[in-house]
Amino acid sequence: MFEQIERVPGDAILGLIDAFKKDTNPNKVDLGVGVYRDASGNTPVLESVKIAEERLLSSETTKSYIGSHGDPAYGSAVLSLVLGETSPVLEANRASLTQSPGGTGALRLAADFIKANLPGKAIWLSAPTWPNHLGIFDAAGVERKSYPYVSADNTLDFDGMVETFETIPEGDIVLLHACCHNPSGFDLSKAQWQQVLEIISRRNLLPLIDFAYQGFGDGLDDDAYGVRLLAESLDEVIITSSCSKNFGIYRERTGALILIAKDQEQMENVRSQAAITARENYSNPPAHGGAIVSTILNDNALRVQWLGEVDEMRQRINSLRRNFVKAMAPYGLEERFRFIEQQRGMFSFTGLTPEQVDRLRDEFSIYMVRSGRANVAGLSHDVLDYVAKAIATVVK
Numbered sequence: 397m398f399e400q401i402e403r404v405p406g407d408a409i410l411g412l413i414d415a416f417k418k419d420t421n422p423n424k425v426d427l428g429v430g431v432y433r434d435a436s437g438n439t440p441v442l443e444s445v446k447i448a449e450e451r452l453l454s455s456e457t458t459k460s461y462i463g464s465h466g467d468p469a470y471g472s473a474v475l476s477l478v479l480g481e482t483s484p485v486l487e488a489n490r491a492s493l494t495q496s497p498g499g500t501g502a503l504r505l506a507a508d509f510i511k512a513n514l515p516g517k518a519i520w521l522s523a524p525t526w527p528n529h530l531g532i533f534d535a536a537g538v539e540r541k542s543y544p545y546v547s548a549d550n551t552l553d554f555d556g557m558v559e560t561f562e563t564i565p566e567g568d569i570v571l572l573h574a575c576c577h578n579p580s581g582f583d584l585s586k587a588q589w590q591q592v593l594e595i596i597s598r599r600n601l602l603p604l605i606d607f608a609y610q611g612f613g614d615g616l617d618d619d620a621y622g623v624r625l626l627a628e629s630l631d632e633v634i635i636t637s638s639c640s641k642n643f644g645i646y647r648e649r650t651g652a653l654i655l656i657a658k659d660q661e662q663m664e665n666v667r668s669q670a671a672i673t674a675r676e677n678y679s680n681p682p683a684h685g686g687a688i689v690s691t692i693l694n695d696n697a698l699r700v701q702w703l704g705e706v707d708e709m710r711q712r713i714n715s716l717r718r719n720f721v722k723a724m725a726p727y728g729l730e731e732r733f734r735f736i737e738q739q740r741g742m743f744s745f746t747g748l749t750p751e752q753v754d755r756l757r758d759e760f761s762i763y764m765v766r767s768g769r770a771n772v773a774g775l776s777h778d779v780l781d782y783v784a785k786a787i788a789t790v791v792k
């Protein structure tokens with residue numbers, strides 16, 4: 397029976413990992429998959445994570461299941477991190493958290509939850525968005541539509557976005573990136589978040605906020621501005637959160653689906669549905685990553701150490717952004733790439749065409765997604781000049 401099954405192309409982002417590994421050029425540079433790298437090009441295990449793991453190793457007494465919603469200590473720590481320690485939403489007991497296998501797992505839970513409980517409602521994704529959003533909602537059978545987000549001249553198309561929001565049918569879901577928009581790096585200002593809130597509220601839309609990069613834009617609290625604004629102002633909000641990047645625990649698959657309802661009663665109803673969705677997908681989430689996160693967040697000294705490590709990662713990315721623009725100066729391209737300083741998070745839409753990206757790979761062993769998305773965190777001060785020269789060559 398398998399003879400009728402066709403081979404499909406692999407995932408465009410994850411495929412870059414293999415292609416990069418195979419490349420024997422000693423000067424190769426990986427600006428592909430979204431992982432943070434330090435000055436030596438490593439994706440380090442954070443010190444706070446190492447200490448938490450040592451503690452867990454000596455104190456863990458069981459490997460039994462943790463339940464479909466995951467570890468309650470993780471749940472309350474992440475709710476405070478995402479919504480704020482003194483959030484009125486937490487005070488009112490209207491937020492439910494389900495620990496998930498990464499942010500991707502949280503998105504799949506959200507998609508299945510929507511399919512099962514909000515029949516006939518479509519999800520509206522930014523154009524462009526993280527390509528896996530498309531696959532996740534397709535796989536769950538949720539109808540998918542799109543709203544403009546980046547203009548042809550590679551700037552944020554906020555007017556196009558809100559114009560489309562005015563046409564979205566009541567009850568449909570809009571997926572927003574909380575911060576560090578993947579793939580573009582263009583984020584909404586506080587004033588723009590206020591406008592988005594006004595439209596969503598007036599038109600009775602349901603926001604699903606993907607929060608995968610908390611701490612990588614302007615800081616843990618600043619990055620949560622839109623999330624907290626919508627959570628505190630609206631009756632219903634869905635949030636998918638990830639600890640992959642800010643704790644650097646990518647392979648531990650640690651995320652959360654947060655469902656905010658009008659009151660505690662409705663929260664308990666949607667929470668019961670989330671448990672069923674998790675049960676049918678994978679039963680219980682993996683425990684280790686969540687245990688690391690709750691160990692860190694529930695210990696003052698470790699938390700302070702971790703906050704410092706997040707700041708360091710963010711500052712490094714922002715300094716790479718500034719230095720990349722400077723490195724383009726000798727080629728007269730500083731102004732053309734000035735926008736890279738304003739973008740936020742790991743990613744930048746560089747404005748390079750797929751053909752230019754191919755040339756960077758073939759002629760210089762520099763890898764990035766064909767959409768022109770570069771992982772700025774993959775740069776290092778040592779390779780800036782090499783990358784700048786290569787980009788100047790392919791854009792001339």
Ligand code: LMR
Pocket residue numbers: 409410428429430431526528578
């Ligand atoms: C990315 O966009 O590169 C990351 O979110 C990793 C992934 O799973 O695609």
